[in-house]
Amino acid sequence: MRFLFARLLTVLAVLLALGAGQPGFAQVTTENAIKTALVAETRAPAPGDSFTIAIRMRPDQGWHGYWLNPGEAGLSDSFEWTLPEGVTIGELRYPVPERLVIGGIMNYVYEGEYALLADVTLAEDIAPGTAVPLRASGQWLACTDEICVPESGDLALDLRVGSGGAEASEQFDAWRASLPRPLGSEARFEVADGTLRIAIPFPAEAGIAAPYFFSATDRVLDYSAGQRVSRNGDTLIVEVAAAGDAATIGRIEGLLKIGDHDGLLLTAAPGDVPAAGTVIADAQRLDSPAMNAGIGTILLALGGAIVGGMLLNIMPCVFPILSLKALSLAKAGGSASGARQDALAYTAGVVLVCLGLGAALLTLRASGAAAGWAFQLQDPRMILFLLLLVTAVALNLAGLFELPSLVGGGRLAGRDGATGSFFTGALAAFIATPCTGPFMAAALGAALVVPPVVAMVIFGGLGLGLALPFLALAYVPALRDRLPKPGPWMERFRHLMAIPMFLTALALGWVLGRQTGVNGMTLGIAAALGIALALWWAGSRQVAGKRVWPPIVPAAMIAVAALFAVPGDMLSAPGNEVEAGVLDAEPFDEARLSELRAEGRPVFAYFTADWCITCKANEAGALARADVAEHFAAHDVAVLVGDWTTGDARIGRFLESHGRTGVPLYLYYAPGEEPEILPQILTPGRLTSLPS
Amino acid sequence: MAPAAAAVEVGQRMPDFRLTNSSGEIVQLSDFAGRTVVLEWNNPGCPFVQRHYGSGNMQALQREARADGVVWLTINSGAPGRQGFMRGPAANGFVSRENASPSHYLLDPRGVVGRAYGATATPEMFVIDGSRVLRYNGAIDDAPRARESETRSANSYVRAALADLDAGRAVRTRETRPYGCSVKYSDAS
Numbered sequence: 001m002r003f004l005f006a007r008l009l010t011v012l013a014v015l016l017a018l019g020a021g022q023p024g025f026a027q028v029t030t031e032n033a034i035k036t037a038l039v040a041e042t043r044a045p046a047p048g049d050s051f052t053i054a055i056r057m058r059p060d061q062g063w064h065g066y067w068l069n070p071g072e073a074g075l076s077d078s079f080e081w082t083l084p085e086g087v088t089i090g091e092l093r094y095p096v097p098e099r100l101v102i103g104g105i106m107n108y109v110y111e112g113e114y115a116l117l118a119d120v121t122l123a124e125d126i127a128p129g130t131a132v133p134l135r136a137s138g139q140w141l142a143c144t145d146e147i148c149v150p151e152s153g154d155l156a157l158d159l160r161v162g163s164g165g166a167e168a169s170e171q172f173d174a175w176r177a178s179l180p181r182p183l184g185s186e187a188r189f190e191v192a193d194g195t196l197r198i199a200i201p202f203p204a205e206a207g208i209a210a211p212y213f214f215s216a217t218d219r220v221l222d223y224s225a226g227q228r229v230s231r232n233g234d235t236l237i238v239e240v241a242a243a244g245d246a247a248t249i250g251r252i253e254g255l256l257k258i259g260d261h262d263g264l265l266l267t268a269a270p271g272d273v274p275a276a277g278t279v280i281a282d283a284q285r286l287d288s289p290a291m292n293a294g295i296g297t298i299l300l301a302l303g304g305a306i307v308g309g310m311l312l313n314i315m316p317c318v319f320p321i322l323s324l325k326a327l328s329l330a331k332a333g334g335s336a337s338g339a340r341q342d343a344l345a346y347t348a349g350v351v352l353v354c355l356g357l358g359a360a361l362l363t364l365r366a367s368g369a370a371a372g373w374a375f376q377l378q379d380p381r382m383i384l385f386l387l388l389l390v391t392a393v394a395l396n397l398a399g400l401f402e403l404p405s406l407v408g409g410g411r412l413a414g415r416d417g418a419t420g421s422f423f424t425g426a427l428a429a430f431i432a433t434p435c436t437g438p439f440m441a442a443a444l445g446a447a448l449v450v451p452p453v454v455a456m457v458i459f460g461g462l463g464l465g466l467a468l469p470f471l472a473l474a475y476v477p478a479l480r481d482r483l484p485k486p487g488p489w490m491e492r493f494r495h496l497m498a499i500p501m502f503l504t505a506l507a508l509g510w511v512l513g514r515q516t517g518v519n520g521m522t523l524g525i526a527a528a529l530g531i532a533l534a535l536w537w538a539g540s541r542q543v544a545g546k547r548v549w550p551p552i553v554p555a556a557m558i559a560v561a562a563l564f565a566v567p568g569d570m571l572s573a574p575g576n577e578v579e580a581g582v583l584d585a586e587p588f589d590e591a592r593l594s595e596l597r598a599e600g601r602p603v604f605a606y607f608t609a610d611w612c613i614t615c616k617a618n619e620a621g622a623l624a625r626a627d628v629a630e631h632f633a634a635h636d637v638a639v640l641v642g643d644w645t646t647g648d649a650r651i652g653r654f655l656e657s658h659g660r661t662g663v664p665l666y667l668y669y670a671p672g673e674e675p676e677i678l679p680q681i682l683t684p685g686r687l688t689s690l691p692s
Numbered sequence: 693m694a695p696a697a698a699a700v701e702v703g704q705r706m707p708d709f710r711l712t713n714s715s716g717e718i719v720q721l722s723d724f725a726g727r728t729v730v731l732e733w734n735n736p737g738c739p740f741v742q743r744h745y746g747s748g749n750m751q752a753l754q755r756e757a758r759a760d761g762v763v764w765l766t767i768n769s770g771a772p773g774r775q776g777f778m779r780g781p782a783a784n785g786f787v788s789r790e791n792a793s794p795s796h797y798l799l800d801p802r803g804v805v806g807r808a809y810g811a812t813a814t815p816e817m818f819v820i821d822g823s824r825v826l827r828y829n830g831a832i833d834d835a836p837r838a839r840e841s842e843t844r845s846a847n848s849y850v851r852a853a854l855a856d857l858d859a860g861r862a863v864r865t866r867e868t869r870p871y872g873c874s875v876k877y878s879d880a881s
Contacts, residue, residue, distance in 0.1 A: 072812040073874035075836055103771070103803070103877030105812050139837045146775050148873035150739055150837070218869055244701070244867060 033063045033142040038134060038155040039115075041172045044162025045132070048124040051164075052172055052656075053134065054115040055079065055092070055155065062144050067097035067108040069216050072223045074107055075141040075150070077116070082135040086123035092116045095178040096255065096263035097214060102145050106223035108214055109143075115175040122161065132159040173649030180255050180263035181644070181652075182662035184614050184680075188271030189252055196221050196242035199235050199273040200256055200266060206610040206645075208258045211236070211281050215254040219244040232277025234616075239276065298454050302461040309354075309465020318432045318466070320397055320497035321424065326473055336477060343467075343474030345418035349425025351463035357429075358459030362452050380515045384524050384566050387508040388559050390431065391528045392535060394501035397494055400532075401539030429463060431504075512566075520566050527562035531555050584629075588642030590654065593669075596638045603669040604632065604690070607642040607655060614680060615664040622682040631688040700810045702826050702866040706818075709805045711767070711798040714783035719765070719796050721824065728857055729763045730850065731818040732794070732832075733811045733875060735776030736768075736786050740872035741814050744832060745790045750815070753832075754793045757854055766794040769806030771878030776814070777801060803877040816870035819853045819863070828853035830868030 035058040045051045057065050066074045081089055095114050100107040120134070136155040141148055166172070185201040198213060211229045215221050225241035236256070246252075252268040313322050395401065473479050505528070513521035534555030541551065586592065588605055596603050606623070608615035622628060632639065642651040644663050655665055658677065666678035670691050678686065700706065710720045721729065732750070735741055744750040754764050766787075770777040778786065783797045800806055809818060819828035828849060835846035849865050856863045 073870070073872070074813075075871050078837055102874060103774075103879055104807070105874045105877070107874065143873070146876070148738060148740075219867075 032151040032153060033144075033149060034059045034065050034140060034151060036138060036140075036153050036155060038136065038157040039168065039171070040120075040134075040157055040159055041168050042165045043159055043167065044165060045120070045122055045159060046164035047122055047126045047128065047161060049164050050119050050121045051166070052117055052176075053089075053120050053157070054117050054172065054175055055136070055138070056113065056115045057110065057140075058113045059111065059142065063142050064100060064107070064109040064111045064144075065114070066141055066143075067110070067214065068092075068094050069108060069214070069218060070141070071099075071106045071108040073105050074109075074143065074148070077138065077140040079116075079136045079138045079155075082137075083120075084131075084133060086126045087132060087134070088121050090119040090121075092118050093179055095175070096180050096257055096261055099212065101224070104224060107143075108223075114178070117172075117175060117179065126161050128161050128163070130161045132161060133157075134159065169653075173653070176652050177649050178261050180265045181609075183256070183264040183266040184612055184662050184664065187252075187266045187268035188273055189246075189268040190270065190273045191242050191247045194242055195239050196246045197273040198238045198252070198268050199271075200238065200264075200268075201234060201614075202231070202236035202256075203610060203612070203616050204231065204234050208236070208280065210257070210259075211238075212257045213238045213240070213254055214257065214263075215252060217245075217249065217252045217254065220246040220249055220252050227281065228276070228279060229281040230276040230279045232274050235274055235277075237273060237276050298457055301454060301458050305458045305461030306465035306468065309462040310468050312432050312462075312466050313469055318428050320501050321393070321428045321431070322470065323493075323497060326470065339474040339480065341418050342421040343471050345421035346425035346428075346470050347464070347467035349422040349427075350429040350467040351425075351460055353426045353429035354459045354463030354466070355456060358456055362455060380512055380520060380566050381563050383508055383512045383515065384527065384563060385559075386431065387505055387512060387524050388528055388531050388562075389427075390501060390505045390508060391531055393431075394498045394505055395532055395535050397498035397501055399491070399495055399498075401535050401542055425467060429466060432466060516566060523562055523566055527558055530558035530562075534558070584633075585639040585641040588640040588651065588654075590650070593640060596640075597669055597671070600671045602635060602637045602671055602690075603640060603667075604637050604687075605640040605642065605667045605669070605675075607644055607651060607663045607665040609643065609663050610645040612644075612663050618664060618666075618680075618682040622684050622687055625684045628684050628687045631690075635690075637690075700826060700829065702829055702863075704826055706820055706824050706826050707808055708824070709808065711800055711805060712780075713796040713798050714778075714780045714787065716780055719798060721765075721820075724763045725824070726822040727761060727763050728822060728854065729765060729820045730757055730854070731809070731811075731820065732764065732766045733806065733814045733816040734766045734768050734797075735770050735814040735873060735876060736778070737776040738814045738873035740836075741776075743838075744815060745792070750832075751790065751792050753848065753850060756851070758793060758795065760854070760858060762854060764794045765796050765798055766792070767798045767800055767805060767811075769800040769803045769811060770876040771803060772801055774876035774878070775873075776876055801878075803875070806875050806877060811870075811875055813870040813872040814875060815872055816875075817850050819850060819857070821857060827857060827863045828866055829870075830865075831870045831872075834868075836871035 037056045037058075038053065039056050040051065040053045042049075042051050059065055066076055068076050070076050077092075079092065083089060094116055095110065097108045097110060100109045100111070122132070134155075134157045137152070138155055139150065139152045142151050143149070183200070187198055187200040189196060189198045191197070202208070212227060213221075213229075215223075220243055222241040222243050228239040230237050230239075238256070250270065253266070254268070255263045255265055257263045312318055509521060509524055509528075512524045516523075534551045537551040538555075541547065588607070593603060593605065606615075608619065610616075631637075642648070642654070644651045644655070655662065658665060658667070658675075664680055666680070666682060667675045668678055668690050669675045706721075708720065708722045710718055713719050736745075741750075757764050768776060768778060768783065778799070780799065783799065786792070787794065787797050798805075811818075815832050817828070817830065817832050818826060821827050830849060832850055833846035833848045835842060838846055849868055852865060853863045
């Protein structure tokens with residue numbers, strides 16, 4: 001009874017939706033496991049217009065439909081169109097698919113609602129008011145993990161030629177956002193020893209997560225084989241077991257997935273593929289997801305993390321702390337059990353902080369935030385906190401004030417014995433993170449694409465590596481014996497160690513300036529100065545044998561106040577940042593464009609993306625040139641830049657309206673003239689000769 | 693941990709195997725040395741398989757082949773609990789109900805043979821010559837989306853391969869993409 005009621009409600013809802021005249025909704029097929037409907041972005045396209053229609057596919061819970069290449073089994077869709085005269089339709093465009101491994105068989109599927117988009121074009125001479133009946137006869141395969149059903153349905157949608165418009169553009173923008181974007185440059189492939197190797201142009205600085213190559217061309221690679229993805233400069237290299245036709249085929253088409261819903265369409269021609277570079281993904285054969293993390297992989301990752309952690313010890317921000325901690329061992333006169341206790345506590349501190357940071361990172365990732373290693377450094381308040389901490393540590397090293405046990409900065413880290421060692425370790429690991437960025441990015445990037453357990457092993461390994469030299473000193477008496485004898489030189493050494501620490505503070509100040517601008521940076525420096533003065537005062541009272549807390553309290557208050565005063569958000573998100581050195585550009589916006597044109601200013605608009613190598617080459621080779629900047633300045637050319645890195649739908653639509661499906665696109669609007677589309681390969685000469 | 697699809701290639705000598713048939717007897721591939729063998733991957737619950745049986749297309753192909761002395765082995769690699777899994781009596785029931793005439797209906801519930809041969813779909817067909825060399829692998833015909841009534845008129849790759857072998861010619865279409873349902877292998881193996 002309840003079921004029947006629910007059914008009735010559904011039918012009612014459908015009827016209501018139809019009656020309410022949702023843009024272009026037509027027939028809904030209900031008996032299939034994948035419900036389909038034909039939707040148009042406008043109900044009244046104008047003559048000569050090109051507009052988008054969608055076949056909306058809505059699988060029932062637990063069911064999936066297939067990508068244009070279904071993978072090892074399954075079947076691709078087929079839609080046959082019946083269109084009236086004067087109406088043409090383009091190829092269907094499929095969204096970025098997902099992988100689904102069932103019983104060891106690779107399927108390329110969609111599990112939630114998805115839409116196949118196509119562009120319909122009306123002839124110029126079609127009369128307004130003419131009915132445009134769109135009909136398609138479709139066949140598709142619907143499967144659960146268990147069963148497959150070949151389904152079919154007839155799709156119909158009736159439009160009428162009118163004045164154009166885009167009533168359903170929000171819905172369509174969401175669908176467009178899940179389409180792959182054309183890469184723009186051609187990839188190359190070769191077959192070597194049964195391995196298909198594909199070189200894909202992809203800028204070294206562009207971000208990528210969990211890369212995977214979906215081949216649209218059948219029989220060129222083993223679908224269920226693991227893919228090894230590495231980066232070698234501006235090239236991404238995919239390596240996977242080859243199949244049947246790979247050695248003889250002249251062209252491979254496919255899709256490189258670079259994020260959850262981001263993909264790049266590409267075509268590869270036979271050619272030379274450079275050697276593999278830094279590995280960013282290396283999946284074992286995908287029998288089931290859990291098997292990705294073979295014990296060998298885990299051990300390898302752990303080994304890499306430990307070595308990486310050891311390297312961190314010589315970073316300028318860590319070395320002073322570690323070396324002084326080590327010397328304190330020598331000072332202690334080599335009591336073996338005390339040294340071991342110290343070392344274990346230090347290790348515990350380091351490893352726990354690394355695991356904590358790792359866990360926080362994974363949690364952020366799981367909740368969908370685009371966090372990377374050292375994610376905490378994206379918050380200017382954290383940078384300022386580190387800046388003040390590092391300044392205090394540096395001043396301590398420089399001898400401005402003393403702590404009960406000389407090891408580093410911070411009250412807790414200064415405590416005697418095991419507790420002090422624990423906090424020294426925690427401090428070292430925490431301060432180490434800003435230094436890890438450039439060195440560990442690739443390895444830690446890999447940590448984010450493996451299962452969480454393995455990722456935590458990597459983070460733990462990193463901490464263990466960081467603590468390893470100290471552990472070695474504690475457990476190998478021979479090493480301890482080789483430490484230099486304590487003496488007055490230690491004091492001088494300590495003062496020297498303040499230099500790298502001050503340099504770290506300088507670097508943090510620079511980061512703060514990048515994030516918050518001159519004001520934020522000045523605030524940070526002022527806070528650091530306040531802390532320094534307070535500590536200086538505290539130090540002089542210390543020498544005189546007086547209490548130290550009177551100056552410390554205001555210093556702490558300065559620090560806290562500064563933390564509140566500094567803006568919590570960065571000036572601009574890194575993705576939207578317009579590169580300095582390139583032209584003085586504003587973010588692209590259609591309203592701004594019309595405004596500038598109304599003012600009669602010439603406008604140069606360009607569209608780029610971080611993953612687009614042609615774009616980057618043009619920016620470096622032509623747009624960043626001084627003569628181009630001078631020419632533009634002399635002629636008062638306004639520059640607008642559209643960043644399509646994340647597939648902004650408004651930019652996507654603008655590109656489409658200029659007949660492009662991807663970037664780069666360079667447009668020049670001379671005052672009062674139609675825009676001129678410039679070639680995809682720009683030269684400084686071409687830009688300086690633009691009319692104005 | 694076994695790979696889903698071993699890389700088998702047309703022109704390669706295929707591994708021997710031994711399976712239990714629906715009557716409980718052991719059947720070994722090498723028993724048929726010197727004869728052409730057709731392997732048909734089967735899952736009675738798969739709509740694509742049902743289409744070929746429902747139209748009588750599969751049975752007709754089986755009869756033709758066997759009349760020419762070809763050995764026809766229908767293999768079910770469905771795992772217990774998954775769609776199409778059958779024990780001996782149920783498989784015998786399927787054969788008699790469908791009026792099918794394979795030489796044997798073989799049970800591969802652990803998917804060992806299916807995986808070794810790289811079978812991914814039902815129906816997927818293999819044609820093996822007298823020296824156990826793979827001559828054809830792929831779909832049964834060129835009409836994955838055909839309706840039942842059209843199935844008989846489709847271009848049968850298996851029939852063509854058998855004719856080529858019979859005439860001592862090289863098989864013209866050696867490999868195609870199989871279509872249908874995925875083989876319902878066990879997840880753990």
